[in-house]
Amino acid sequence: MPELPEVEVTRLSFAQGIAGSRVVCVRMGKALRWPLGCPVSELVGRVVRAVRRRGKYLLIDLDQGLLLLHLGMSGRLSFAEHLAPAGAHDHFEMKTTQGTLRLTDPRRFGAVVFADSDSAPIAQKLLGKLGMEPLSDDFDxxxxxxxxxxxxxxxxxxxxxxxxxxxxxxxxxxxxxxxxxxxxxxxxxxxxxxxxxxxxxxxxxxxxxxxxxxxxxxxxxxxxxxxxxxxxxxxxxxxxxxxxxxxxxxxxxxxxxxxxxxxxxxxxxxx
DNA sequence: AAAAGCCCCTGGATGC
DNA sequence: TGCATCCAGGGGCTTT
Structure with a gap:
């Protein structure tokens, strides 16, 4: 589903709303492309700082570490104070003090992965070889x-x-x-x-x-x-x-x- | 280093 | 209606 414009529009639609919130709880459904990489309990209590985008990845900055999120072929995000009850294809849900972020992804090519920082090995593995950002000045x-x-x-x-x-x-x-x-x-x-x-x-x-x-x-x-x-x-x-x-x-x-x-x-x- | 193939998974459309 | 087949907006991994 999502190419750069869809990912960017998704980012713009919830970045402001989630920034400054605190994680209340996290629930995982069926396995996505990779494991989260940390116990969900470790995310609880962290503050969401901002949401960035790199290529088709969304980077959710926390006060300590970040989440790398990819929508794969069929992924879709929802963010709202109250969401409908989770369905069969909702595989990641993060409740915060300002709303719940949910990844719905039937094919499960998507991913949510925790990294300690941008330079953590997992972040480097996923982002390190990406090319230029077409909408930024570095697309020379x-x-x-x-x-x-x-x-x-x-x-x-x-x-x-x-x-x-x-x-x-x-x-x-x-x-x-x-x-x-x-x-x-x-x-x-x-x-x-x-x-x-x-x-x-x-x-x-x-x-x-x-x-x-x-x-x-x-x-x-x-x-x-x-x-x-x-x-x-x-x-x-x-x-x-x-x-x-x-x-x-x-x-x-x-x-x-x-x-x-x-x-x-x-x-x-x-x- | 770069190229070519494989694979992950589910659902919808199409054809018999 | 039922079942098989093909196709789908991605991308990391392995093999050449």
Missing amino acids: LSRFHAGLKRRKSSIKEVLLAGDVVVGVGNIYACEVLFLAGIRPTRSAAGLGRGRIAKLHAAIRDVLARAVASGGSTLRDFSSAKGESGYFQLEAMVYGRAGQACRVCATPIESIRQGQRSTFFCPHCQKS
């Missing part, structure tokens, strides 16, 4: 260029890998490559400066607009307040195999790259 064109130049695999797979730039998932990778007019199978290293500049701009624009408009609802996203997003632009290519390109009416093609679906317009994305 020269560094993007340099990152792509040493990668022989396809540009689509490099975007998805997240070690050059983070946050671009399968939907946005397809959309951004369409906007930049780049064939997803093109080798990253083979792209010229001009096309890389265009791609760089497309990534910033699309992600920023998606955050500004409350996250994409290309499927079923909703923030931790339960507000559903409304991505103002419809998908140009994602999920549109066989349908007419919105620009040139050529049928959109679908292929597999690295076990994921890719959609593109063979005419608008000639090379």
Whole structure:
């Protein structure tokens, strides 16, 4: 479900509300991707300072240590003073003095992991190799260029890998490559400066607009307040195999790259 | 170092 | 209606 815009919108929807609260109790359901890494009792009484984001991870800063939270494919957060009774897919719940934070995640690819600090081994393992933040100033064109130049695999797979730039998932990778007019199978290293500049701009624009408009609802996203997003632009290519390109009416093609679906317009994305 | 595959898990859509 | 198959917005891990 969640790519960078959805994660960021989720963060914005509860960061203020939870900051300054104190943890009252924590309840775990079925196992998520990794164990929490500390006894739940150790979290009780700690103060929630702030919520940051790095890539698709949310970092919940406590007065001592932090929680790394990932939504995986199907995760969703809720934060409210009173939540409905926990259901079968609610696998993490943290009650605080200002409301309860709940992770609902049917597929359980998501995770909640405790780390002593940003430099703790577990935090380094999960965050250490992440690429540039596309919406921050460190997403610099020269560094993007340099990152792509040493990668022989396809540009689509490099975007998805997240070690050059983070946050671009399968939907946005397809959309951004369409906007930049780049064939997803093109080798990253083979792209010229001009096309890389265009791609760089497309990534910033699309992600920023998606955050500004409350996250994409290309499927079923909703923030931790339960507000559903409304991505103002419809998908140009994602999920549109066989349908007419919105620009040139050529049928959109679908292929597999690295076990994921890719959609593109063979005419608008000639090379 | 980088690339390619595998796998974790459940639910919804589709097809017979 | 029932059952099998395929697909899904992620990403760490192992093997080449």
